[in-house]
Amino acid sequence: MIPAFPNAIPVEGFVGGLLIGLAAAIMLLGLGRIAGVSGLAARATGIADTGAPRNVAIAFVLGLPLGAFLISRALGTVQVSFPDTIWPLIIGGLLVGYGTRLGSGCTSGHGVCGLSRLSPRSMVATAMFMASGFVTVGLLRAGDWL
Template structure:
């Protein structure tokens, strides 16, 4: 059985995300927002990052996670909800990222680091809605 992740691993992961976002912003002037990158890679939105760069970014996310799982450690995943609930949750998150004009990586990591008022408001909103949603689903619905 694997040992639990230490706070140092979480800090290192956070630093790597921050460095990657900073390099993309400083090197290319682009925000590392996953929802925008996915929209560009799927050719839904062609206004931002060039298609090849967005596609490489999106392909690199699971590829990087896979490399970590192979060479460092594979975390145990315990999913305690139904596949239908996961699909509904995914659709709601996708809808929210389009409605909010960005996702947690774009607004939460990059936007708040730039002290963008819009990103700070968006981050506070999606964190608050997430907390209320978890409370409602776990304690009111009992799912």
């Protein structure tokens, strides 16, 4: 246990990070494509006409909840919590979707794949993701919403 972070699970986080990196490497080396979830989701749903082959995008997107389900079955129940109403999730999802289209990618595409390729555009995008997150948490804490 890490004293400053009593709920931290560093081994699980490390293994998860390795698996994300492995998936990104397989996509890049095997298909020559970036494993950005927003692009793969757009391709899987037919919103985008370019990118990974559609069957690959569908398999990747379906694998996300399937992988979480398999881990929960193997390691036990995963505790999650949701707001009392669905509206924050809908609004947040729409804002994230708009932002990923506006920024030409998401945190996985820019933050994992782009940074590992030393892409200047991804460095700027990831810095903006992080800064936005810091400001959002600061505002929520200042307003006593957290």
